[in-house]
Amino acid sequence: MLSFYFLILFLIFLVILNLVLLGGFFEAPWFPTKKKDFDRIAKLAELRPGMLFYDLGGGNGEILFYLSKKYNITCIGIELSPLLYLYSKFKSLFFKRVKIEYGNFFQYDLSKANVVYIFLLPKTYDKLKKKLNSELKEGTKIILSCWPFEYWKPTKISEKENSITYYLYIVQKEKSCL
């Protein structure tokens, strides 16, 4: 009986480790973007068919499934939590324009992106800015959830009462916007 409780506790610990501790140890724990905000993000990014949309830390992938279907775009999510990865990878089998990658997004090349969506803690921004600045092409849109980049003026801000604020940046190489 004791070993049964131990097993349950161990499983709970594994789930918490996957959803909170692992991501938190890296760039952010899991906290999904709200469904009601998906279209706001699409509007801010001015999504058009054929675009390539990345989510750095894809979580459960819900925003990717929704946007790829509604806006006819290709979406790539990169996630390091095994549980979230497996869940979204399995679901992606039913969506032909969604690709889910496993691992640390710092190891992935983002040069083909048209839009990069970021919902991470600001502690990661300095390192992230270097990567975005060196890899993203001119005109790529970066959307930040909640916290803006320091010292850089967003091209557009989407604000709504009692809701999260989203910040749009557009890569301009000659001005070194990041």
Ligand SMILES: C[S@@+](CC[C@H](N)C(=O)[O-])C[C@H]1O[C@@H](n2cnc3c(N)ncnc32)[C@H](O)[C@@H]1O
């Ligand atoms: C705040 S959640 C956002 C999830 C999803 N982007 C959304 O908006 O619904 C952050 C996610 O990033 C993942 N994460 C944190 N650091 C990461 C890294 N270095 N590489 C890949 N995923 C990471 C976490 O596991 C977590 O699922």
